[in-house]
Amino acid sequence: MQKVVVTGGSGFIGSHVVDSLKDAGYDVTVVDYQVPPHRQDVGFENVDLMDLSSVLSALRGAEHIFHLGAVSNVNYAFKHPVYTTALNIVGTANVLEAARINGGARVYLASTVWVYNGSPNHQPIDESTPFYLDGAGHIYTSTKMASEMICHNYNQLYNVPFTVLRLGIPYGPRMREELLIPIFIRKALAGEPLTISGKGDQYRNFIYVRDIADAHVLAMSERAVNRTYNLEGTRKITVREVAEGIRRIVGEHIRIESVPPRPGDFGGKEVSAAKAEAELHWKPTVDFEEGLCRTVDWFRMKWGK
Numbered sequence: 001m002q003k004v005v006v007t008g009g010s011g012f013i014g015s016h017v018v019d020s021l022k023d024a025g026y027d028v029t030v031v032d033y034q035v036p037p038h039r040q041d042v043g044f045e046n047v048d049l050m051d052l053s054s055v056l057s058a059l060r061g062a063e064h065i066f067h068l069g070a071v072s073n074v075n076y077a078f079k080h081p082v083y084t085t086a087l088n089i090v091g092t093a094n095v096l097e098a099a100r101i102n103g104g105a106r107v108y109l110a111s112t113v114w115v116y117n118g119s120p121n122h123q124p125i126d127e128s129t130p131f132y133l134d135g136a137g138h139i140y141t142s143t144k145m146a147s148e149m150i151c152h153n154y155n156q157l158y159n160v161p162f163t164v165l166r167l168g169i170p171y172g173p174r175m176r177e178e179l180l181i182p183i184f185i186r187k188a189l190a191g192e193p194l195t196i197s198g199k200g201d202q203y204r205n206f207i208y209v210r211d212i213a214d215a216h217v218l219a220m221s222e223r224a225v226n227r228t229y230n231l232e233g234t235r236k237i238t239v240r241e242v243a244e245g246i247r248r249i250v251g252e253h254i255r256i257e258s259v260p261p262r263p264g265d266f267g268g269k270e271v272s273a274a275k276a277e278a279e280l281h282w283k284p285t286v287d288f289e290e291g292l293c294r295t296v297d298w299f300r301m302k303w304g305k
Contacts, residue, residue: 008069010035016213049091088143168232172209173298193255200240205233208291
């Protein structure tokens with residue numbers, strides 16, 4: 001059986017990637033730092049990704065390395081830019097170096113659709129859209145751009161195969177509680193009003209986390225070697241739609257209140273996932289309303305409400 005490693009496999013997206021891989025029959029080892037995996041039927045290596053010798057040991061014998069270990073909280077990245085840069089970029093380089101030295105492994109990098117932050121809105125945004133550095137906008141985004149570039153370097157210089165997955169905005173069970181959807185859920189379950197900025201027409205193409213996780217398994221296809229894919233939701237979901245959806249689930253007594261719009265609030269960009277559908281036969285299967293119901297149910301159980 002092929003050995004598969006998931007760095008960051010104890011985190012939100014990583015834990016669902018572990019679930020998808022286990023359901024597909026793979027032998028999975030989670031590499032994470034001080035946080036054990038959420039299930040008992042996987043291996044666990046407690047490793048700091050900035051310690052190359054430990055990474056080499058943990059990844060020995062792996063044929064597929066899903067690299068999700070990184071600072072992903074943009075607020076934390078803003079407060080700790082040096083640590084974020086070190087972990088996200090050096091950590092990626094160490095994973096690729098381990099793949100080079102140990103041999104035989106393909107590295108799957110979890111990147112982000114936010115690499116398109118600076119791209120002009122008037123053009124179709126797909127995997128061929130170049131990086132616009134002037135608009136990168138965030139330390140987190142820049143570390144993902146750099147990590148993608150290093151994947152290409154390791155392939156061109158050392159013949160280490162890669163697949164880059166540019167992830168959309170995920171939601172679902174186990175997501176961080178400081179994000180928009182859990183904040184709204186917590187307020188609704190407490191009977192508090194949900195506040196939206198301006199008209200609430202800021203949008204994201206939210207995508208249910210298990211759909212993202214399943215794409216990682218499909219990316220193990222030989223077709224995906226040295227390729228890049230956008231994993232984006234199918235339609236725009238506005239902040240108002242999120243609030244109204246949670247109100248429908250929790251109860252119509254929940255009020256939705258508008259506050260003045262925040263200056264410079266990011267409206268959103270449209271990113272195409274057509275390449276992933278054409279080459280990997282992947283597309284999201286969980287519509288937003290169903291996914292939101294599952295997410296509310298999970299938080300109800302977690303919080304005992």
